[in-house]
Amino acid sequence: MSRVAVTTEASRGVMRASTAAHPYNGSLPLARNLITIHSRMVSLETPKCVSVTDPPLAPRPVMSLVTRDGEEQMAIATTHPTTTEHEAAQVERANALNATPVVFVHGLWLLPSSWDRWVTLFEEAGYVALTPGWPDDPETVDEAREHPEVFAGKGIGAIADYEDAIIRRLDRKPVIIGHSFGGLLTMILAGRGLALASVAISPAPFRGVLPLPIPALRTASVALRNPANWNRAVPLSYEQFRYSFANAVGEDEAKELYLGYSVPGAGEPLFQAATANLNPWSEDTVDTKNPERGPMLIVSADSDHTVPWAIANAAYKKEKDNEGVTEIVKMSGRGHALTIDAGWREVAEKALEFVRRFA
Numbered sequence: 001m002s003r004v005a006v007t008t009e010a011s012r013g014v015m016r017a018s019t020a021a022h023p024y025n026g027s028l029p030l031a032r033n034l035i036t037i038h039s040r041m042v043s044l045e046t047p048k049c050v051s052v053t054d055p056p057l058a059p060r061p062v063m064s065l066v067t068r069d070g071e072e073q074m075a076i077a078t079t080h081p082t083t084t085e086h087e088a089a090q091v092e093r094a095n096a097l098n099a100t101p102v103v104f105v106h107g108l109w110l111l112p113s114s115w116d117r118w119v120t121l122f123e124e125a126g127y128v129a130l131t132p133g134w135p136d137d138p139e140t141v142d143e144a145r146e147h148p149e150v151f152a153g154k155g156i157g158a159i160a161d162y163e164d165a166i167i168r169r170l171d172r173k174p175v176i177i178g179h180s181f182g183g184l185l186t187m188i189l190a191g192r193g194l195a196l197a198s199v200a201i202s203p204a205p206f207r208g209v210l211p212l213p214i215p216a217l218r219t220a221s222v223a224l225r226n227p228a229n230w231n232r233a234v235p236l237s238y239e240q241f242r243y244s245f246a247n248a249v250g251e252d253e254a255k256e257l258y259l260g261y262s263v264p265g266a267g268e269p270l271f272q273a274a275t276a277n278l279n280p281w282s283e284d285t286v287d288t289k290n291p292e293r294g295p296m297l298i299v300s301a302d303s304d305h306t307v308p309w310a311i312a313n314a315a316y317k318k319e320k321d322n323e324g325v326t327e328i329v330k331m332s333g334r335g336h337a338l339t340i341d342a343g344w345r346e347v348a349e350k351a352l353e354f355v356r357r358f359a
Contacts, residue, residue: 094128108180111141130170153231175198179339222270229270257337286318288321
């Protein structure tokens with residue numbers, strides 16, 4: 001949201017024309033929504049003062065409002081999620097093989113299956129792949145659409161800790177590759193010193209990344225326009241998916257990607273990312289200074305509406321002060337679906353080329 005005051009009649013006219021022409025012209029109400037939820041975010045994320053000898057805090061119930069088939073439903077999460085049998089089997093397999101593990105972390109509105117072709121490519125190159133989900137991820141796209149409530153109430157901190165726990169069960173430090181919010185999680189995990197090398201593809205912004213381009217705001221407004229979406233699972237319509245993910249592909253491919261990959265996503269991470277710079281205790285924080293971070297490649301797409309170049313480049317500028325190798329590449333003619341569309345191999349091979357230098 002702009003901090004520039006429009007003071008002249010001419011500039012006001014430009015602003016009115018620009019706003020009227022934009023399909024999402026509710027920027028000011030949206031800004032008010034973000035401010036009104038800030039106090040709530042602080043109360044949720046402010047750390048409590050506890051002694052280092054205190055026992056772990058018990059899991060708190062999370063009330064989740066879910067929109068499904070136009071109706072609001074309510075779900076209560078009362079326990080911490082555990083890793084699935086499939087994830088445990090992947091860890092066991094990786095530990096049994098004499099190969100460098102590569103952990104693929106999916107982003108919002110996708111499932112681990114979005115990495116299937118990448119898994120084949122990297123395993124053919126001699127790595128062993130793992131595709132952990134987020135907590136409570138369904139197995140299939142159909143199941144996810146039938147039960148959107150399972151996505152609700154998942155914040156960045158809980159998701160990062162879930163991935164962290166899986167990675168720490170590996171006998172060897174892995175390469176971590178993530179897309180979108182998975183790219184952000186990749187940066188968080190690398191900042192914890194868990195990555196041999198990392199590739200963050202179109203990473204969602206973290207605290208300290210300041211640009212907020214209009215296309216990114218339009219994408220996030222799917223959730224942000226209603227503060228109640230904090231605890232909801234928010235699906236994308238085809239039109240929203242077309243704008244946010246599939247703007248750089250043809251209509252037929254866009255429909256195929258939507259049907260094959262798009263699932264509801266947790267609203268909470270979108271609110272956390274949008275207001276990270278307002279909240280000193282935000283979970284959306286990356287340790288860019290950790291000398292154990294390892295080499296990092298950031299991949300951006302020049303036509304990405306969800307994570308435009310300005311966001312990816314600002315993240316790169318934060319990360320490049322790390323003593324480890326930090327690089328960024330811009331993929332030409334690509335949108336946010338660059339990891340799943342017909343041109344996925346070009347992106348995967350770029351990532352593989354970087355990984356091979358260090359692992």
